[in-house]
Amino acid sequence: MTLRKKVYSILEVTREKKKGLAWFFDIFLLTIISLNTVAIILHTVKSIRQETDVFFVGFETFSVIFFSIEYLLRVWVCVENPKFQNPVWGRLRYMVSFTAIIDFLAIFPFYVSHFTTGSGLIRILRLFRIFRLFKFTRYIHALRVFENVFREKREELILSFVLMLFMLIISSSIMFYVEHDAQPKVFSSIPATLWWGVSTITTVGYGDTFPITPLGKFFAGVIAVSGVVMIALPTGILTSGFSEHISSRRKETHPHKFCPHCGKEIEKHT
Known part of the structure; x- marks a missing residue:
């Protein structure tokens, strides 16, 4: 050697x-x-x-x-x-x-x-x-699992984060035009409104910036509900990735216990 x-x-x-x-x-x-x-x-x-x-x-x-x-x-x-x-x-x-x-x-x-x-x-x-x-x-094997899952699901994760970015820009732009006249100092520009968009989409809601007009409150409610869905998207992708990874590992370590056609455990196969 x-x-x-x-x-x-x-x-x-x-x-x-x-x-x-x-x-x-x-x-x-x-x-x-x-x-x-x-x-x-x-x-x-x-x-x-x-x-x-x-x-x-x-x-x-x-x-x-x-x-x-x-x-x-x-x-x-x-x-x-x-x-x-x-x-x-x-x-x-x-x-x-x-x-x-x-x-x-x-x-x-x-x-x-x-x-x-x-x-x-x-x-x-x-x-x-x-x-x-x-x-x-x-x-640490558990940390390598994280790395493998992120690598396998990187395209789906990138797509979900791009969608979140689009939603953030669009929602902040709408809120700027709706609230600017009522709160010119708070919603002074679209970049300044992005902070409100981040805290609303992530459902954190710090409360330091908020709409006061009826139309602004309506849009804020719609964006907050939509934000729950957008945040759940990468969470679901990662959950699916971990499930697939664990399932493939089980099949590699115990190949005789799983049916090669349907993937079910042989003792439970009917």
């Missing part, structure tokens, strides 16, 4: 891993990810940050070095995977995959922050460190 294949076997995630170097690496990596998440949260507490800032900086540096080495190793060994066999294009394909992008986002803010001076940009880049939490998806 070549060195690259050995490293690949250590980095690759499989549910059958026994207690060995690969298993200990997974545990160590998950521990580092967990501690990073805790550190990001605690670093926002002023009293803790002032007393232990040196520790936070040191741990951040260690974590970035560790994640950087891990990222480079994964790019190096990814050609052992049949999907990325080509030494050039295979690695490029891997680098734009979801897991590789998450790995990259976990380290790049640290390097970029050393070349930027704007405090606002640095705060945004520091926020990107929370992406390290998404590295858990590689190791």
Whole structure:
């Protein structure tokens, strides 16, 4: 076995891993990810940050070095995977995959922050460190199920969100023209009315912006009811996706218990 294949076997995630170097690496990596998440949260507490800032900086540096080495190793060994066999294009394909992008986002803010001076940009880049939490998806099966369902239903989800966007723009435009004369400061423009549209369609209803004319109240009621239907659309798509995924997994793990024609359990088949 070549060195690259050995490293690949250590980095690759499989549910059958026994207690060995690969298993200990997974545990160590998950521990580092967990501690990073805790550190990001605690670093926002002023009293803790002032007393232990040196520790936070040191741990951040260690974590970035560790994640950087891990990222480079994964790019190096990814050609052992049949999907990325080509030494050039295979690695490029891997680098734009979801897991590789998450790995990259976990380290790049640290390097970029050393070349930027704007405090606002640095705060945004520091926020990107929370992406390290998404590295858990590689190791927790339940999170991989979420990823698979979203990937399988992405077209339906995109369509539902596009419909919601259309509804938001149309409803906000209507409400602007209906309420502008009565409340010129509240409904001052269509972009300003979009906030009302979001809170109404999602049925949150903060109450900071609301119609006062009879026609405006009528349209608001119609839009609120329609919003319930629109919000339920992606929920139904995801529910269907999870049901299909769980059903296919059951058939893969217990193929002898299901009829290959109708899909029913054999003991219940009539």
